[in-house]
Amino acid sequence: MSGGRLLEEMMMRPPVTCMIDEDIALRTLGEAESKESLILAEVRLEERDMRHITVKEGQVSSVITSKDMGMNVRIALPTGIGFASANRISKLEGSKLVQAALRQAKGGKRRTPVALAPEPAVKTSWEVYQKHKTADMSTDDRLSYLRELDKAVTKTGVKVQGRLFELRDYEIGSYFANSEGSRIRSFLPRITLESSNMVISGGETAQSIRQWGSSGGWERTHEWALHEVLPQELKMLKRQIEKGKGVKPGQYDLVCGPEVAGIAAHESCGHPMEADRILGREMSQAGRSFISPDMQGKRIGSEYATVIDDPTVPGSYGYYAYDHEGVKARPRYLYKSGIINEFFHNRETASRFGVQSNGSSRAEFYLREPIVRMGNTFVAPGDFEDDEIFGDVKEGVLMHSFTEWNIDDKRYNQKYVSREAYFIKEGEIAGPAKKCVLEITTPGFWGAIDAVSKKLEFSAAECGKGDPIQAMAVNTGGPMVRLRKVVLK
């Protein structure tokens, strides 16, 4: 990936200019550092400006602006970890948070003393460059963008109910300091659009609920090309309703499009490879994992199954340069040529496994405790052209995209129902297939792959995990992948 090189280029830009007062962070940290038996103290100050506009059937239905700021203190003692936060920033607040976090850490009474993997102190600043700052765009600019999008949808002539578009952009400025000497200032702007459309034809319906998202400025909306993509999607759904035929249940070769490969990478590779799940930290909410620590190095898929998570992909929705423990982000090879290779770690889980953190600690915002999260998870590209991948499929299905999906909490049994699918006959696309269902185990999915195409595509999503649940900006992605002889319903 070229992400690492571009990241360095971004980091050479002038220092971030958010309004956060470092002195408050450092004084708060100083207070925490004076405590006995401290393993680590962290202080994060954050500010966030957000704008949100909703357009329904071409008309504004909601305009929201929000300016938020706050701070948190996290303290690790041998007895436990405490985390306290508030939507206020002041020296007095910092002092209160130190006391609260300390009390919580002392009261933990852990049987296994808390330990954190060592990390070097980092002093840096990073930001994501915006060619066109979203904060400089007016509400009218946003509105015309969405109205043009709605116009493009209505021009298709497809009967669509809903036509609900939500555009949200925000900037997060942050200052992080820890008792080991790390000082990191950052500025991360993101922009995302969600659309809800219900296509109706001949009394039948097909839903399209989509999200696009990037880090960066307004220029990212041009890259999405939604004025072309969305009309195509709705015309496609009309064809699926009118021309689609049901798939006769049975065994087929299945080609999964990038969106389906991406959701599988996220759900049945990314999540089960989170070390906090593997250790049971999420056992009562997002669940555990079918993967146990001793499965590292064991086979889970075919030699063509390589899944990477890389938070440093430039412009990606899940981009970050340093995680919320101040650890530098880097690509993680999760499944490597079919082998369970590397778990997602924060400093605490890394210590339990005797390894270094790989920079996976993220929090949705300052009020929440950082936990182990994904960034941009995708199936690694292979060496097939897209059309080559159909080449020797005699009878199969291309599941290009999905609608309903779910997976059990140990991440072993998953289901994907197609939104866009086609029959493949003698290596050629042969007409739309309606709502075909893949219900398969995790080794069943990754073990059946025998070809992967070259072209990588990403989708944006909000991943839910933690308690209270934290929505995390991520990308899922992949090229086309071919699965041999899987059962479709």
Next chain:
Amino acid sequence: MSELKDIAAHLVDIAGREGADDVIAEATDSRTHLVRFSNSEIDAVNSWEESYVQMFVAVGKRTLASDLRDMGNLDSLVRALVSSAGRAPENKGYGGIASGRFKYRPCRADRAIVNIKDPSKHVHDSISAAESEGADNVGGTLYIRHTRTGIASTGGALASDESAAAELSVRAFSQPEASGQAVSCTSRLSSLAAGRAGARAGELSVKAKDPVQGEQGKFDIIIEPLFLGSVMHSTMRRMSALYVDIGMSMYAKKIGKKVASKEVTIVDDPTIPSISQRAFDHEGMPTRRNVLVKDGVLKTYLHGTSTAKRFKTKSTANAGTFIPTLFTIPTEPTAFHPVVEPGDWKTDEIISDTKRGLYLNNTWYTRYQDYSTGEFSTIPRDAILRIEDGEIVGAAKNIRVSDNMLNLWKSVDAVSRSSEEVFWWDEASPPSTLPTLRIRQMNITRSS
């Protein structure tokens, strides 16, 4: 510090003087303490405090909402907000805000919850109880919440509200694939049944031991309140008029029609004592008991003022927040405390009356192929117990309920007389009071 409703009234006054026609200010002050436990020990303790004002202003049909969090600078933020609203685009579907001479029920929070210093004793009680039933690994969360709100509007709203909640969720394992989950949610600390929730989770985990691969086919399913809580999560959202309006609901054009069996009556009742009891909706309208489904017939959608105007009806006092929360749409009318009215069955009788079925403790990840028709699937988790000839004969695993939500509700043929308040994570949410149901001949699938 002034009362929150006075702060809200002051801000409404400023906005009015700046030229806003409609104004709502809802001020909130909340404190949350969370104890997370896993592997039978406390692994993290979090606490957070929030103070903010959610403000909605309309200048004619030009509307703008904002989340004001700089509490030391509210007056100038409100002036700026009204100025920006005057330049905002017109919201042609805007139907005004609730107005009237409102009367509110007094709400008081249990001081025992508000003043609790160290709630970890309840966590240890639940772990011990689960282990004494045979579990060997226990995890969960205990939330202690205290929230105060004050609301004022140009429509005549002026009120305060206060709530406190203790919410315990316990998941117990007796084997890696044998678990049970239980909750105890209460607005009175003296009613927090930590030991009972732990024991129930532990007992279910033991019953779930040695699960066999689940079978595909049609089964009668008996679902516990926790499972039903997840079903309610999606059912209530589809009854929100906003989702009906955008075509994302199987309840469109179903008012007055049968959407469930005659055994089913669903209400939304934020007036009863519960952890989601509240005095007013987000427009300041006093909350009330709304019958949504009566003996299987759909009576109303959930409405705020704007959706009610669009549907030519009256608000049900379910106006949602102007600032969207996780995975919601701004202003979406929302259920506050759904209740499925109890029936006349004992849970044991439902089991003994079932020839071939599955007893399901909990579920998650309910997703739809098509919201307008209701095709969905959900993945049972925790105890999945097999029933043959009225007896529990063992446990199963790796199944999915793949059916249609309208069909699910129409297939309910037994409702327990006992109910339980449940709230768990983002699944059994919002908090609800629910019985156990039997649903006939649901389609069960599994991985091939």
